Amino acid sequence: MGKTLAEKILSLKSHGEAKAGDVVIGDVDLAFVQDTTGPLTIRQFKESGFEALAKPQRTIIFLDHAAPSPAQQLSNDHLFLRHFAGEAGCPIYDVGEGICHQLVAENFANPGDVIVGADSHTVTAGALGAFATGMGSSDVAVALALGKTWFRVPESFLIGLSGTFPRGVYAKDLILYLIGRIGADGASYKALEFAGEALAKLTVSQRLTIANMAVEAGAKVGLFPSDRITRDFLREHGRGDKYKPLSADSGANYERVIPVNLDQLEPMLSLPHAVDNVRPVTQTKGVKIQQAFIGACTNGRLEDLAVAAGILNGQKRHADTRLLIAPASRQVLIRAIGKGYIQSLIEAGAIILPPGCAACLGLHQGVLGDGEVCLSTANRNFKGRMGNPEAMVYLASPATAAASAIRGEITDPREFI
Amino acid sequence: MSDLMLKGEAIKLGDDISTDDIIPGRFAHLRSNLPELAKHVLEDAAPEFASRARALSATGGGKAILVAGKNLGLGSSREHAPVVIKMSGVGAIIARSAARIFFRNAINQGLPVLLCDTDRIGDGDELKMNVTAGEIANLTSGIALSCGKMPPIMSAILKEGGLIPYIQKHKDFVITS
Numbered sequence: 001m002g003k004t005l006a007e008k009i010l011s012l013k014s015h016g017e018a019k020a021g022d023v024v025i026g027d028v029d030l031a032f033v034q035d036t037t038g039p040l041t042i043r044q045f046k047e048s049g050f051e052a053l054a055k056p057q058r059t060i061i062f063l064d065h066a067a068p069s070p071a072q073q074l075s076n077d078h079l080f081l082r083h084f085a086g087e088a089g090c091p092i093y094d095v096g097e098g099i100c101h102q103l104v105a106e107n108f109a110n111p112g113d114v115i116v117g118a119d120s121h122t123v124t125a126g127a128l129g130a131f132a133t134g135m136g137s138s139d140v141a142v143a144l145a146l147g148k149t150w151f152r153v154p155e156s157f158l159i160g161l162s163g164t165f166p167r168g169v170y171a172k173d174l175i176l177y178l179i180g181r182i183g184a185d186g187a188s189y190k191a192l193e194f195a196g197e198a199l200a201k202l203t204v205s206q207r208l209t210i211a212n213m214a215v216e217a218g219a220k221v222g223l224f225p226s227d228r229i230t231r232d233f234l235r236e237h238g239r240g241d242k243y244k245p246l247s248a249d250s251g252a253n254y255e256r257v258i259p260v261n262l263d264q265l266e267p268m269l270s271l272p273h274a275v276d277n278v279r280p281v282t283q284t285k286g287v288k289i290q291q292a293f294i295g296a297c298t299n300g301r302l303e304d305l306a307v308a309a310g311i312l313n314g315q316k317r318h319a320d321t322r323l324l325i326a327p328a329s330r331q332v333l334i335r336a337i338g339k340g341y342i343q344s345l346i347e348a349g350a351i352i353l354p355p356g357c358a359a360c361l362g363l364h365q366g367v368l369g370d371g372e373v374c375l376s377t378a379n380r381n382f383k384g385r386m387g388n389p390e391a392m393v394y395l396a397s398p399a400t401a402a403a404s405a406i407r408g409e410i411t412d413p414r415e416f417i
Numbered sequence: 418m419s420d421l422m423l424k425g426e427a428i429k430l431g432d433d434i435s436t437d438d439i440i441p442g443r444f445a446h447l448r449s450n451l452p453e454l455a456k457h458v459l460e461d462a463a464p465e466f467a468s469r470a471r472a473l474s475a476t477g478g479g480k481a482i483l484v485a486g487k488n489l490g491l492g493s494s495r496e497h498a499p500v501v502i503k504m505s506g507v508g509a510i511i512a513r514s515a516a517r518i519f520f521r522n523a524i525n526q527g528l529p530v531l532l533c534d535t536d537r538i539g540d541g542d543e544l545k546m547n548v549t550a551g552e553i554a555n556l557t558s559g560i561a562l563s564c565g566k567m568p569p570i571m572s573a574i575l576k577e578g579g580l581i582p583y584i585q586k587h588k589d590f591v592i593t594s
Binding site for chain 1: 433435437438441442443445446447448449450461462487488491492493494495496497500514516517518521522525526568569570579580581584585588589590592
């Protein structure tokens with residue numbers, strides 16, 4: 001019997017035969033924390049009785065959620081994490097470097113790796129063929145100490161992608177569509193494995209957007225095979241030697257098979273206050289928005305800024321709509337400056353925020369007022385997510401966000417493309 | 418080792434209670450001050466929850482049992498969510514289903530989570546639970562509910578009071594099938 005990608009990676013890392021439903025102990029290739037989960041993780045690590053990190057060079061601390069810090073308590077958490085990094089000898093990516101998941105993709109994630117992070121969007125690295133999953137502080141603390149953790153090997157859903165994206169439709173629309181179809185708990189404890197002819201044209205940036213939101217369907221991982229596109233990305237980021245081809249066996253057993261023809265997709269929106277409350281943009285046009293946010297680990301990459309700049313170039317944001325843009329990393333920001341995107345965006349009235357999580361999670365840089373509506377390219381629209389339970393958050397692609405910022409209301413991006 | 422038994426009163430919540438509902442991101446600055454953070458548990462989603470849970474745990478006669486619908490704890494990996502629930506005096510969680518990370522985090526904090534048909538439990542019902550066997554007796558309605566069993570490694574972690582105490586004791590994962 002063939003293996004799914006999840007079974008394949010976990011068999012390798014547990015040095016045995018891992019079948020869906022088994023509980024295995026797997027080696028952890030990379031473990032990381034960020035500034036809102038890190039302090040608890042590190043306190044638990046110290047409490048666990050272990051003196052040293054199992055893999056100091058593969059333990060990473062990221063300061064991205066409160067970046068720069070808006071409150072003295074968070075500044076003190078940053079001090080605590082910086083001190084620990086110095087003491088334990090592990091790398092730290094300080095305020096302004098970017099979002100943990102983007103930096104993991106740029107610098108660390110390799111096909112076949114097991115990656116655990118104290119952040120639910122750790123699944124993002126599944127785009128590069130890594131079994132990457134979010135865990136709580138206790139689990140990550142123990143992974144830091146032992147260099148391994150336990151997994152229940154997930155059953156897999158096969159998402160078979162065919163066709164090509166029509167004009168104005170992007171990876172974000174695909175994943176929103178899928179979450180609407182599967183439901184917010186439809187893939188609980190499962191692996192989403194992407195395959196099909198459409199992958200040959202799906203960039204790593206698009207794969208990162210899709211894998212990022214696997215957790216919004218409840219999934220443990222969102223896995224892409226490692227192919228030519230993965231190889232080119234790894235080469236571009238100076239680790240071509242880490243490339244290895246990786247895909248599921250042809251006889252693998254899937255709990256569910258979901259075919260999606262990209263030709264049939266249209267721009268999608270997730271409506272307040274649930275990510276699986278998904279409808280086509282055409283059915284929600286005209287809702288007034290006071291803020292558009294383009295960024296986050298979902299959609300803060302160079303390709304996303306290129307799409308936004310393409311639409312906003314020579315245009316102006318609506319007078320009643322603030323336009324916030326947060327590049328996902330310093331590298332993305334520098335490249336976007338080089339390409340002229342930042343100039344176009346600023347001329348269109350955008351506020352460029354520092355590389356980091358920015359407005360996504362409601363602790364700074366774009367907290368909403370009572371009754372305000374934000375169209376965000378992030379991954380969550382739970383009540384209160386952007387800092388105010390009286391506000392509403394809609395999720396969409398950077399193209400939809402850019403078009404809507406111009407009109408001041410939810411707008412179909414195809415009107416501008 | 419004898420079975421883990423609990424008795425308490427149900428405080429019932431709805432479906433899809435996210436970790437942002439349990440402890441909103443706007444309180445991230447309090448995450449290194451857990452007693453202060455815990456004051457804000459479910460503040461927007463169920464404003465009466467904290468005072469009810471504290472009152473129940475203060476009586477000594479019974480503990481608060483958080484009973485929720487489907488997909489409890491969806492969203493963020495913040496372990497602060499089960500931490501603040503436990504700090505409010507909740508002795509166990511019962512849900513129709515729970516999000517993966519939240520479920521594991523609660524067990525890692527030594528907070529039992531049982532999954533069953535929670536439509537059979539009303540707000541304020543008196544419950545008696547055998548966590549080890551996965552059995553719930555609803556003393557108010559007289560209905561008995563059986564729950565799915567967790568993997569042995571999770572039972573072992575729960576038995577030690579959470580993952581950190583488990584690791585302090587065993588120094589490694591010990592898998593018994």
